[in-house]
Amino acid sequence: MSKPKAESLTDRAADFAARVEKLSDAKINACLQCAKCTSGCPVAAKADLKPHELLRLVQLGMADEALSSRAIWQCVSCQTCATRCPQGVSIAAMTDVLRRLSRASGKAAADTNVPLFNDIFLNSVRKRGRMHEMGLMAAYKLRTMDLFSDMAKLPMMLRKGKLRLFGKRAGDKAARKAMFDRARAAGGQGK
Amino acid sequence: MFYPGCSLEGTAGDYCKSTMALAGALGIDLPEIPDWICCGATAAHQSDEMLALALPAKSLLAAKGKPVAVCCAACFSRLKAANERIASDPAVRKKVAKVVGADYDGQTPIAHMLEILAADVGPAEIAKHVVQPLTGLKVACYYGCLLTRPPEITQLDDAENPMLMDRLLQTAGAEALDWPHKTECCGGSYSITDVGTVKMLTHQVLAMARQAGADCVATACPLCQINLDLRQADIEAETGEQFDLPVFYFTQLLGLAMGLGAKALGLGALVVDPGKLLADRKIISGPMASPAPCGGCAE
Numbered sequence A: 001m002s003k004p005k006a007e008s009l010t011d012r013a014a015d016f017a018a019r020v021e022k023l024s025d026a027k028i029n030a031c032l033q034c035a036k037c038t039s040g041c042p043v044a045a046k047a048d049l050k051p052h053e054l055l056r057l058v059q060l061g062m063a064d065e066a067l068s069s070r071a072i073w074q075c076v077s078c079q080t081c082a083t084r085c086p087q088g089v090s091i092a093a094m095t096d097v098l099r100r101l102s103r104a105s106g107k108a109a110a111d112t113n114v115p116l117f118n119d120i121f122l123n124s125v126r127k128r129g130r131m132h133e134m135g136l137m138a139a140y141k142l143r144t145m146d147l148f149s150d151m152a153k154l155p156m157m158l159r160k161g162k163l164r165l166f167g168k169r170a171g172d173k174a175a176r177k178a179m180f181d182r183a184r185a186a187g188g189q190g191k
Numbered sequence B: 001m002f003y004p005g006c007s008l009e010g011t012a013g014d015y016c017k018s019t020m021a022l023a024g025a026l027g028i029d030l031p032e033i034p035d036w037i038c039c040g041a042t043a044a045h046q047s048d049e050m051l052a053l054a055l056p057a058k059s060l061l062a063a064k065g066k067p068v069a070v071c072c073a074a075c076f077s078r079l080k081a082a083n084e085r086i087a088s089d090p091a092v093r094k095k096v097a098k099v100v101g102a103d104y105d106g107q108t109p110i111a112h113m114l115e116i117l118a119a120d121v122g123p124a125e126i127a128k129h130v131v132q133p134l135t136g137l138k139v140a141c142y143y144g145c146l147l148t149r150p151p152e153i154t155q156l157d158d159a160e161n162p163m164l165m166d167r168l169l170q171t172a173g174a175e176a177l178d179w180p181h182k183t184e185c186c187g188g189s190y191s192i193t194d195v196g197t198v199k200m201l202t203h204q205v206l207a208m209a210r211q212a213g214a215d216c217v218a219t220a221c222p223l224c225q226i227n228l229d230l231r232q233a234d235i236e237a238e239t240g241e242q243f244d245l246p247v248f249y250f251t252q253l254l255g256l257a258m259g260l261g262a263k264a265l266g267l268g269a270l271v272v273d274p275g276k277l278l279a280d281r282k283i284i285s286g287p288m289a290s291p292a293p294c295g296g297c298a299e
Helices: A003-024 A036-040 A051-059 A063-067 A081-085 A091-104 A114-128 A134-146 A151-159 A173-187 B013-026 B043-046 B049-062 B073-088 B090-100 B113-121 B124-131 B164-171 B195-211 B222-230 B230-241 B252-255 B275-280
Strands: B068-070 B108-110 B138-142 B216-219 B247-249
Touching: A003 A051, A003 A091, A036 A051, A036 B113, A051 A063, A051 B124, A063 B043, A081 A091, A091 B068, A114 A134, A114 A173, A114 B043, A114 B164, A114 B247, A134 B138, A173 B049, A173 B090, B013 B247, B013 B252, B043 B073, B049 B073, B049 B090, B049 B138, B068 B073, B073 B090, B073 B108, B073 B222, B090 B164, B113 B124, B113 B164, B113 B252, B124 B164, B138 B164, B138 B195, B164 B252, B195 B216, B195 B222, B195 B230, B216 B222, B216 B252, B222 B230, B222 B247, B247 B252
Parallel strands: B068 B108, B138 B216, B216 B247
Antiparallel strands: none
């Protein structure tokens, strides 16, 4: 094994870990791989990577594997991992950063609808100021052509007043759109 | 000031209604923050950090420094997370000010309705208003994830075994059960994008509540409530298990104890009908009133 090759590999790993660290304040390299996060993770059993494995990929600089994983979209953002970590690693904050980098680099897993849902959600807030549940669901169903799931519940939900055909709007639309544009420009982490 | 959050204008209209009814009876003034906007919820913090800070900052600026009351656990978590980040890092504060167009210091006090009732109003005052104790009602108090996590941000109660809601409902005469799934996750907003995960997690919570001997579940979050309530029949059909667990907002149960009545508390909006249970426990008789829009959030 030649020395320069090993060094460059180490540097590359350190680069990615440092970048995620800088964006998340997650204390990436404090992780000892004890897997307590995984023990409490509600979706570890069905995700393609467990939280401690995802963290190890980041430590090792395996950016492609981390950013294209399904796990970052299977995570339900419940914060159990970060709450229980004995080393104080903010795993949930790391996962948020991985999601943003994944979107920005076009590496998001193809079989997840979470990024699309997030876009529709934020676009609705951009236009209206508030999220309108029925409009959100309609837009999502149209985009995914998942037209029939849960439709049987619709009449009951309308009857019980759980859904409103027309949601409320708030604030100055033009000013809000400008705020969204400034946030996007300032963040520089993709949409 | 009151920050209702988007769900309270829709699927959680009964949470809003019962909160307003309680506030009225206890003399808590809850004026809505003028022109509040969405906190950005999970979609913002997963997508764009600046937006996840700017959206809460914009609404909190409109509260003009007055303490803010929140009902939704997700809003509560996002507003508090934004406060912490903006208050602790001057560079972030400056960036957010540029995006929002006004400087926000991150100092507006945020309290969840549970804290306001348990700490500000207090059990002694609530006990004075209890006219119909919930005697014999076994309640599994379900806090979900975002009320107590991460604890350094939410600072609500013990992250693994919170007791705020338990004590409030004990004051109302109910039996609050000791059970292990108080802070497990229901799957939250993945109810739309990943129904399988939500059903799996919701099933675990319902099964554990049943096993602990619960008559019903009390929640303090619109997502917890709708996932446990709306998905219950599907889960029963798929697993063959029978739960029959009405899923209340804790404000509805407190309101019942205070004699506020099914209609004022929006009980007609619950999917799993609590009528039989409440009649069996002699808490209420007669059919659940049909829901009407909440006076606080809807015209």
